[in-house]
Amino acid sequence: MKITNLHEIPEKSVSHNPDIKKKVMLQLGDLPNLTNFSQARFAPGQIARAHAHGDMCEVFFVESGSGTIQIDGTTYDLRAGACIAVEVGEVHEIANTGSAELVLTYFGLRVPTDSKAD
Template identity: 40%
Template sequence: MRIDALRDLPVTPLGPGTAIEKCLLVGPGVVPHLQQFVRATFQPGQVAPVHAHADWTEVFYIESGAGTLTVEGTSHALRPGVTFRVDPGEHHEITSAPDSELVVVYVSVKA
């Protein structure tokens, strides 16, 4: 068993070259098939650029804020309480609204 508090976890960049911050709640190798369990904070107007994962399914939960999810060129509004799934190979991008911090909790699972 392991217990962690969000306030005690390090804050790191979501990815190379991005200022979006994340806390890795659970990393790879801890739970079978789970690649990561993350809480990411986007400042107003920040973008996680379009990308796809060949062998990951990702499930996202919008904790707070507003923004847009674009999957394969189709945009969807994000607001608190919304969940969505992105399947392997689907190109996706998340953008926070220009006037809103966006907090997203997500898991990445190996397909």
């Protein structure tokens, strides 16, 4: 068992943009296949640049604010209450296009990759 409190966790930088801050409530090793369970806060105009994960899928839930997520070249609106699942290998970029803070709660799940024996 592990209990955390969002209000007691120190902020860290998001790897795709160090100006965006997150709080990691659960991290790799806390539960099987979970890479993280976090909350990120994007100030207006902040962007987590396009990237993909070869061994992880991610799920984003929009707590508040507005923005966009681009997945494999298609742009989708982000609004409070939206839930977006990003599959392994999908290139995604998140931007706060609104005038208020964009708050996302998200988690990543490690997806085993098939490896061929030599």
